[in-house]
Amino acid sequence: MSTYAILGCGSVGYAVAEELVAEDKNVFILDVDEGRVEALRDQDLDARHANISEESVAEAVADRDVILILSSDVDANAAAVEHIRALGDDQFVIARASDPVSADELTELGADVVINPSAVIADSALRALETGELEYKARQLGEVIDRTEHRMAVRVHRSPDPDSIASAAALQAIAQSRDVEADIVYDGEIGHQENRAFVNLLGIELVSRDGIDLSEYDTIALLDHAKSGEPEAEQTADIIVDHYEHEHEHDVEFADIRPSVSATSTILTKYIQELDLGLDQGVATALLYGIRAETLDFKRDTTPADLTAAAYLYPFA
Template sequence: MPTGSKDSEAPEKTRFKPVYLILGSGSIGFAIAKELREMGKDLIIVDRDSQKVETLREEAYEATEGDIAELKTLKQFVGKKLSGVLVVSSDNEANKKAIKNVRELFEPDTYCVARSSDVINKQEMEEMGANFVFMPSKIVAKSISRSLGRAESMMLGNKLSEWFKKLANRTLGIVIHDNPDPDAMASALALQKIADHHEVRSKILYHGEIGHQENKAFVNLLGIDLNRMEDHDVEKFDEIALVDCAVPGANNILEEGQHIGLIFDHHPVSEVEVNADFIDVRPNVGATSTIMTKYLQELNIEIDDVLSTALLYGIRTDTMDFKRNTESADLSAASFLYPLADHEVLEQLERPSMSIETLDVLGEAINNRQVVGSYLLSNVGTIRDRDTLPQAADYLLNLEGVFTTIVFGVTEERIFISGRSNDIRINLGEILKTAFGEGSAGGHNTAAAAQISLGVFSDIKDRQTLLRLVDEAVVKKFLNAVGVEEVDE
């Protein structure tokens, strides 16, 4: 066969290149067109203003004059391989007619983006078949809020750095809440890193016990250097920082009213006066580790694998793997930390052995449960490790028909209460404050705790009598706070 014959020629290969149809060339339509062209996309612009169309053509855009609300305007593009249609004029009614015509004329999988000025029109456009509807006012508001957030973050970072510069070559005591959890310890470790960066010597101080098996594993695997407060004279430190708690004397053994240099916390705080140089309390985020990660980023401080693992685990535990009290800031911080963390250590932290006491308390919580409607309350009796209580409360929340759990136990001096809830109708932190007092109770919507001095009950010698009276008092106070008068028989 002759070399030049048509049969010997390979079939022509065509490459599909996305074409986007932009209906409306106002400020928003033109901005989108410019962005798409910079991305190398093919596009066609339609506008009813002939002068605008002429100007677009002079700038080498493919532009067509026509009313986007009319069917005949869009018919001329039938047969083109459109990847998307963007309906972005400032006229809601014209946009709705255009969406209707797009769905009538083009392939069902043609992606349609539309612009709306308000929520009602947005809903109508979505019902008509628009895949995505945006409101410019919302976008502007979000952009401004992000800009303000960035400015605030820079301001706080600069302010914190200036505070540390004044403390150079001196000492800082970093106090975390009693019986600390991974979020508190990781946040303190981050603050210690910031202190080191500014040549400030620091120690992490705690009171109570590290009883939860995961918390013990956390300290041991990461080699975190913690110091018991009883072994140090707090007054010998040049400055004191509070981390994962915000009020001296509340869930820590500092003196009430004591001057504090720095405070970082994510728990809601009651309206109390605190004598401090620098306070950053953000109840809207899920973990103090998130706050401290942002400071490390803002100050350009290098984060090693130990610190990144600690902070990531702190965020994950306090948000229950991003299922509780989670905000975009938590996800952003976790995304930043994830590639830096030691995932072998994380895997070990997630599967620690369960202590005998934890197993015993869980058994007591199951056996002693009282269910009142959707509320479950359980008195586990005498405890040594209060960290067993939240574990039991978490476990019992899995029971069918239970939306809120309250587990409580008694030590020699106090009653400890831990609560969990997935009931969107209640704020558990506020309920525990109402039931058991502002200074000794609080938390978030879904997780909260309280502690009460035994007071007059401490004189009761018979343990069974004591536990019965404690049970009656705690159950009655909680049920009154949620508006339930009697326990169902």
């Protein structure tokens, strides 16, 4: 089992120590504040007083596998990294920086991993914001679908590609989970042989625009529609979901347009997750293929959101 040393046990170091001790890890703590050391000892932690910038500290932790240098004094952290690396490269060293400049310095001195608490907090806040926004948007989407009295039309762009078809199948599944019947409506033809095989193999039913009267649908969704080549200003809708910006403003009840992702299938996958919807194999396979097609098997403009969506879908596909 790995052994750990924490150099500098302020708020960050103490939080890490608590987690490691809770996992029954062997933790040794060094800190320059004698009062803090006494308080740590009162909690039955193995803590000793030391100035972590001194050379002797490297020898004091030489028997530890992992060194976490977490004091708020970046100069002391840099000195600790330098002294530890002077004894060898066997230990895994994590060091705390305060900004990109100090992060580069610590990396050059030999730290294996450099963390910036401010950046970590900001990243955590942004993730919380993203989660909160998705929860809010999912609730909005559900409310619009629930107001459907008769039937919903999910319109995809002309001669739809796998991303368009897959995202439509996902929205159809969301609607059906709320007891709302939905048709996937397309214009033109499903021209490419590969796209026809995609639809046939997965059993996705599409309805040609030529054979229906859109006025019979009381809810209309436009999915992956910005690149349709049709005049957007003439399109009416209640729901718009797309990964391309639209040239015209739409007065709709619900819109989620995210140029920050590479596939509309990615957006719909996030809603599937948020709504905790059971995925059947066909829809999961379609969404995964839609993401792969838009990103050229993750080789073109792939974002972290595309990758996490694909990872979620893979076990179901």
